Amino acid sequence: MNFGKRTLGVLGVATAVLLATSACSGGLLGGGDSGDSDSGPIKIGMIVPTSGSSAPTGASMSNGAQMAVDEINAAGGILDGRMLELQIADGACDAQQAVASANKLVSSGVSISVGGYCSGATLPTLPIFDKAGVPMIIPAANSQDLVNEKLKSVFLINGTGLQQSAAALDFVKKQGYKAVALVDDNTSYSKDITTETEKQIKADGASTVVLNTSVNPGESDYSSVVRDINGSGADLVYWTGYYQEGGLIIDQLRKAGYTGDIMVADGSADPTLAEIAGAAAEGVYATMTPTPNTIDGAEGWIADYKKAFGDDPKPYSTQSYDAVRLAAAAFEAAGNTNTDDVIKALEGIKDFKAFSGPLSFTKDHTLASGGFVILVMKDADFQLFDNLQ
Amino acid sequence: MEQILTDMPQVIWDGLFVGSFYALIALGYSMVYGIIKLLNFAHGDIYMVGAFIGYALLTALGGSFQMMGLFSLIVVMMISMLLTGTIGVVVEKLAYRPLRGAPRLAVLITAVGASFSLEYGVAAIAGSKPRGFPVRLDGETLFMLGARVTVPQIILMLIAGVLMFALDRYIRGTSTGRAMRSISLDMKGSLLMGVNVNSVISRTFFIGSALAGAAGVMAGAYYGNISFLMGFIIGLKAFTAAVIGGIGNIRGAMLGGLVLGLVEAFGSEIVGGQWRDAFAFAVLILFLTLRPTGILGERVTERV
Numbered sequence: 001m002n003f004g005k006r007t008l009g010v011l012g013v014a015t016a017v018l019l020a021t022s023a024c025s026g027g028l029l030g031g032g033d034s035g036d037s038d039s040g041p042i043k044i045g046m047i048v049p050t051s052g053s054s055a056p057t058g059a060s061m062s063n064g065a066q067m068a069v070d071e072i073n074a075a076g077g078i079l080d081g082r083m084l085e086l087q088i089a090d091g092a093c094d095a096q097q098a099v100a101s102a103n104k105l106v107s108s109g110v111s112i113s114v115g116g117y118c119s120g121a122t123l124p125t126l127p128i129f130d131k132a133g134v135p136m137i138i139p140a141a142n143s144q145d146l147v148n149e150k151l152k153s154v155f156l157i158n159g160t161g162l163q164q165s166a167a168a169l170d171f172v173k174k175q176g177y178k179a180v181a182l183v184d185d186n187t188s189y190s191k192d193i194t195t196e197t198e199k200q201i202k203a204d205g206a207s208t209v210v211l212n213t214s215v216n217p218g219e220s221d222y223s224s225v226v227r228d229i230n231g232s233g234a235d236l237v238y239w240t241g242y243y244q245e246g247g248l249i250i251d252q253l254r255k256a257g258y259t260g261d262i263m264v265a266d267g268s269a270d271p272t273l274a275e276i277a278g279a280a281a282e283g284v285y286a287t288m289t290p291t292p293n294t295i296d297g298a299e300g301w302i303a304d305y306k307k308a309f310g311d312d313p314k315p316y317s318t319q320s321y322d323a324v325r326l327a328a329a330a331f332e333a334a335g336n337t338n339t340d341d342v343i344k345a346l347e348g349i350k351d352f353k354a355f356s357g358p359l360s361f362t363k364d365h366t367l368a369s370g371g372f373v374i375l376v377m378k379d380a381d382f383q384l385f386d387n388l389q
Numbered sequence: 390m391e392q393i394l395t396d397m398p399q400v401i402w403d404g405l406f407v408g409s410f411y412a413l414i415a416l417g418y419s420m421v422y423g424i425i426k427l428l429n430f431a432h433g434d435i436y437m438v439g440a441f442i443g444y445a446l447l448t449a450l451g452g453s454f455q456m457m458g459l460f461s462l463i464v465v466m467m468i469s470m471l472l473t474g475t476i477g478v479v480v481e482k483l484a485y486r487p488l489r490g491a492p493r494l495a496v497l498i499t500a501v502g503a504s505f506s507l508e509y510g511v512a513a514i515a516g517s518k519p520r521g522f523p524v525r526l527d528g529e530t531l532f533m534l535g536a537r538v539t540v541p542q543i544i545l546m547l548i549a550g551v552l553m554f555a556l557d558r559y560i561r562g563t564s565t566g567r568a569m570r571s572i573s574l575d576m577k578g579s580l581l582m583g584v585n586v587n588s589v590i591s592r593t594f595f596i597g598s599a600l601a602g603a604a605g606v607m608a609g610a611y612y613g614n615i616s617f618l619m620g621f622i623i624g625l626k627a628f629t630a631a632v633i634g635g636i637g638n639i640r641g642a643m644l645g646g647l648v649l650g651l652v653e654a655f656g657s658e659i660v661g662g663q664w665r666d667a668f669a670f671a672v673l674i675l676f677l678t679l680r681p682t683g684i685l686g687e688r689v690t691e692r693v
Contacts, residue, residue: 053616055517186663214663218622220612223403224657224665227396244519248614256537257530275521276614 041085042078042337044069044327045110045134046320047101047125048117050090053244056272057117060314061139062088065114067308068324078328079336086324091125093118098125106132111337112330114323117316119143119189126151133339135346137326139319142266143189144196147364153339155346155365157326157354158319159289159372161192164265167287167372168193168238169200170388171263172207181211181234183225183249185241193240193265210234215245222249226256240265247276254280261285270315274380286375286382290356291315294373294384298355318355326352326359393658398536400654406542408650409549413604414627415634415642416556417477417597423573423637424593425489427496431480431503433624434511435473435598439605440522440615441511442469447523459544462524466548466606470599477598478591480507486587504624512617519616522609545607552600553643559596560639569593573637622666629673635683644684 046065048058069084077083087110089101098118102125105113113129116122116138126149129136135153138146142158159167172180182197184190191214198209211232215225226249229237237253237260239246246268253262254277262284264273269286277284292298292305292313305313329352334341347365351358356371376385393400414436421429446465484503488496528540560566568589571579580586608623609615626649634645649669656668676683 051512051517053517053519053618213661216663216666218618219665220608220614220619220623221403221407222662223407224654224662227399227403227658228662231396244614244616247521248612251613255530255539272519272521276519278521278525278613 039082041083042112042331043085043087043108043110044324045087045089045105045108045113046115047089047091047098047105047113047122048115048320049093049121050088052092052094054093054118054242057140057270057314057316058091060311060317061115061117061320062086063305063309063311064313064317064320065139065324067305068321068328070308072325072328078332084324084328089115091115091117091121093121095121095124098122099128101125102128105129106134110134112137112327112342114139114320114327116141118187119146119192120187122146123149123188126154129153135330135339135342137323137346139323140316141189143192145188145192147366152365153343155361157323157356157359157367158266158316159356160366161189161196163367164193164287164372165196165200167374167388168197168263168265169204171285171287171374171386172201172236173204174386175236175261177236177261178207179210179232179234179236180207181229181232181237182209182213183211183229183237183239183241184214185217185245186214187217187241189267190240190242190265194238197238197240215241215249217241217245219245220248222252223256225249226252226258229253230256230258235260237262238265239263239268241267243268243270243273244276247273247281250277250284251280263287266315269375269382271381274377281377281380284377285385286377287372288315288375288382289319289371290373291375291382292318292355294375294382295355322354322356322359326354395535396658398534400658401651402533402536402538402542404651404654405647406546406650407653408630408647409546410604410608410623410646411627411630411649412553412643412646413549413607414601414623415630415646416553416639417601418628418631419634419636419639419642420569420593420597422631423639424569424590425485425576426493427485428500428628429485429503429597430497430500430624430628431484431507432597432601433620433622433627434504434507435477435480435620436601436605436608436623437615437617437620438476438507438511439469439473439602440609440619441515441605441617442472442602443606443609444515444520444522444615459526462526462606462610463548466603469602469606473602473605474595474599477594477601480598481591481594486590508617508620515617517617519614522613522615524610525613526610541611545611548603548607552603556596556600557639565589565592626669629669631683632673632681633676633683635686638683638685641683641685648684 048061049055050058066086069086073083089105091098098121113134113136117140119141122141123145130151130153137155140158142160144161182194184194198212201209246264264286266288269288274281292302330342330345333345350360360368362368374386375382417432443465480503484499526541531538568584630645630649631642633648634641652672653665653669657665
């Protein structure tokens, strides 16, 4: 026992020393410019989940980014021949892991960040990058919370929760649903959409929200939310969490005799949803930003992607590809990689040719046009249903 | 309130169904704790490994299993039980046996390490992507006393019941069972009386892990989704169930599983689904403070 106490004491001291040193290094790194030289490769950091249940999406994002980097380098790089170098770090959809990865990227001297998938894990990385003078182009994460941080260095190129809710409302009105049940998974991204959708449906008044509830992610049994939905008399269920739980809920809803329609938000708009929910996923709608297979004229790009990675591009492959291209364009426009110049260049971007359409930023650094469309699950894959134009 | 009353039969049925999974896994926790006073936190991950073995076997069988349906699923489940049982024995040999007699905290931390090794071992082999299970149990829906009950649910509960009944007979009616009970009372005494302690402990791990493996295959076939982290939450829940029933007590684990399932179902019906886990673990804390021996727990004073 005595020994145990002593070990604890030693551990305590060790922790204190560690904390002190890390605080020091934080102080050295923080506040300054990204501090890279004017020659040599330009490092681009990207935090995406490469482990955990969202790892497949992480891979399709890093592939998209890598493709853009390879294309730009093959064309001779930017800023008089400087090459781009992509550094991937794991965010694991976990706030702590993402913060550690952000610190790692900052200390390896990245000039810009093009990552961010799970909003909950992306949010705590914003101040780290911001303090270190690293501008961020966020390809997927889109919670309103990210916007509410009001950081000058943050740019979102995915539609935000607000824009997604507006698309959901459009669809509800178009289809004439009367009773909508909203279900989220208690994460900041997911709750954001249900809260905003409820607000907009209430303001609109043509339909009512009969249920707004949350579930715990990571479980297998969702019988209680299924009972709630069946008891609420909803004719549309809108699930705003990720596909793993979404697949289970859809399957269990259908098994419990739910006959209304089901719609999912962009976190669930992935073919894996059909793998999990099986036949129950057929006919499920999704609010989603345009994906490679729903964009006209993307066939050549899809073929290139397949050749390079042996896999179909998935949701957010295009956004990640665009994020890197946008970063390169900003560096070119700024003429250097200095934080303030790059931010100014990004703010000045006008009608940049992106997959989601011509891209410009609002003064909140979100997309000037949202570009959400409605997809439908058919033969185990999502297809364009309505472009809401 | 009215809603809650009309939902009541459904709530009870849903609770019992989930509870039978908890019970199957809680058994392994309780058996191991009863014998070597170890909280085997790797136990939930054995459940996950069972689901992945079932997935691998069914995928290897290809389309042929469809023709045999339930029968092939039971065969696959038995093979998975054998394999997960063996893995349980190996984990005990590698991770716990060298630490027998070490402080319990050290063994506990080793158990957490074993849990991570299993989780990320599977992630390394099978990938971290969640997978859809190749066989889906589909069947008729029946209405019983106002509850919606599906045939697969009945089948799975029957299988769980048979396994638990067999275990109960085994522990109470065979010489190995008697050896297990005697070791849990007094390990040194049993050793002196000629009980082969190591082999009995191995057997305990085998049985507990096999039951968890069976639960894993059943969960895969019923819910249709498996991932390498699927054992984490359910492992904690099974631990809770074991504590509620009285950790170390076999019948208590079964009872605790069902009670926890019902408590969760009622809790989430009344205060909302997102509070389900909070409810389950609040019950755990309540039991730990008010009645640490659980519902059927044996008196602790027996150990001097």
